[in-house]
Amino acid sequence: MSQLKEAGFEYYQLKNEIQYEGIEEDLKKLTNAFDHLPTDEYAPHLNRYRRYARAIIMPGTHEIRWLPETKIDGKNYYEYFQGSYNPEYMGEYRRFPALTKESMQNKLLEEIIRFDFRETFWMREDALMPFHAGIHFVKLLVENEGDVAVSSPNNLHQDGEPFTFAHLIRRNNIKGAMNAISTPKHRGKMPEEMPDSEITTSFYLEEPLESYSVYDPLVTHYVGEVEKGNQAGIGERSAILIDFQPTVIADPDVVRSMQGETSKMIYV
Template sequence: MSQLKEAGFEYYQLKNKLQYQGMDEDLEKLTKAFDHLPSDEYAPHLNRYRRYARALIMPRTHEVKWLPETKIEGKDYYEYFQGSFNPEYMGEYRRFPALTKESMNNRLLEEIIRFDFKETFWMREDALMPFHAGIHFVKLLVENEDDTAVSSPNNLHQDGEPFTFAHLIRRNNIKGAMNAISIPEHRGKMPEDVADSEITTSFYLEEPLESYSVYDPLVTHYVGEVEKGNEAGTGERSAILIDFQPTVIADPDQIRSMHGDTSKMIYV
């Protein structure tokens, strides 16, 4: 049994697991994509930058198919929703600028998505349909000594998706960004407010493609604030976050399109 299945989290070094000719070049291209991330419009004061995309993973073949973007005023976006799982955006849809086509076509990104998905496990009825993957490019950037960059939500939390994987792309000239894993009962707390015996583990991601995963029902997880390091220039922590959830045939009572309010419905 995998550690992810037994304990709800697992650590990986994907450089040792994904090997193919041209991988270093693909990693360099992914790294450069973080140079041009737009500011998170929902928290511009928190020094957070991001892009996002949604894809489907086909059962058995593990083929990755990118879902169409939403176009608003000539720009491409994807919608994101966490229901009640992010207290900072409770019940709120957010829209993030789409990943570039170059990033979507990057072989290494597809290999990472496929590797992650093969680590997941599902009830048989959940595996009848394609699976949804949400792919986040997130950069925490600090330019001045007094700057702080913050992830969302800034506490021990669950994401609302069954599985989330985090892959470090670049860590440079920063302090902080400690990762912590705890139990579900401590959702909403800060790690320093939890007894040491109930912090399952804490660690730092430092090398490119150093990664970890969580199975949401069994754990809470956290990444700490980022501050500038001692060297000249900016500080940065860039990571790819990938979450998975099933696209099952839902209970009709849970389908909002069955509620009868046609004024809010659209043609697709």
Template sequence: MPENISTLARQGYDRWDLASHFGIGEEDADYKALRAAYDDLPEDPYASGSGRYRRYARGVFLPWSKEFFWMPATESQARDGMNGYYQGDNNPEYVNVTRNLPAISEEVCNNKLLLDMIQFDFSQTHWNEDDSVWPLYVGVHLIKLHIAEDGYEAVSSPNELHQDGEPYVFAHMIYRHNAEGGANLIATPDYRGKQPEDVPPADRLTEFQMERPLEAYAITDDLVSHYVGPIRKGSAPEPGERAILLADWVPMRHRI
């Protein structure tokens, strides 16, 4: 493996503080606009009552020029304001199902911070000789877990250690408010389909909690399995929320 390969590609996971990397704070206009995009996220149409809200968009990244373009929806998806998301058999809750998810608006897609995140994510990836001369498919998800009542939980999908079937997946914290839980666990691949309590200490590669805006982590899918726990409402009277931007990366020479 080349000496200059990223920690992410070498060990299977890594973490960053993108607020420091980009030199911005919570008063930055692009951050505030991106955060505002989570105010009107619709409920996940495939998980009614789960406390999960989301939008989705698809793009193409050219590794040789570092150009990025958003992909159009199909005619029927565009009429309904949707984009299609397919994971094959990697998500046990939606095996071989194309999920039509509410689309991210054009305004949000053009947000400079979001586009800078995509460029940063690419800089951490590593591709073999074949993949480096093919376009990369980039799926971008705005996901919010929202819980309004004590004693209930909002859960991510799937609610188990898993692999996504996409070579790299990045998670960027947008904000967290009055929320407890949501801890991340990264383990060896053998624990795909298991629960956190099934993983012995020796196979827990890292555990952490994202608390601050623009904290980020990523996984190299074939090297690890990963899990994010459900959230619960905190002690304040208002609802608990955890808002994340996910970006997954797939060579377009593979089926997607």
């Protein structure tokens, strides 16, 4: 049994797991994509930058199909929703700028998505239809002494998707960004508020493609604030986050399109 299935989290070094000719060039292109992330407009004061995309993965073949974007004022976006799982945006849809087409077509990104998906496990009835993958490019950037960059939510939390994978792309000239894993009963707490015995594990991601995963029902997880390091120049922590959930036929009582609000509904 995998550690992810037994304990709810697992560590990986994907450079040992994904190997093909041209991987270094593809990693370079993914890294360069983080140089051009727009500011997270929902928290411009928290030094966070991001893009997002949605895809489906076909069961059996693991074929990846990118879902269409929403176009507003000539720019492409994807919607993101966590329900009650993010207390900072409770019940709120957020709209993030879409990944570039170049990033979507990057072979390494597709290999990472497939690797992650092969690590997941599902009830048989959930595996009858395609699976949804959410792909986040997130950068925490600090330019000056005293600047702090913060992830969301800034506490031990669950995401509301069954599985989340985090893959470090670049860590440079920063302090902080400690990762911590605990149990669901500590959701909403800060690690420093708890005795060490209640923290299942803590660690830092330091090398490109160093990664970890969580199975949401069994754990809470956290990444700490980022501060500028001691060297000259900016500090940065960039990572790809990938979450998975099933696209099962939902309970009609919880489907928003079953609520009869036809004035708000659209043709697709």
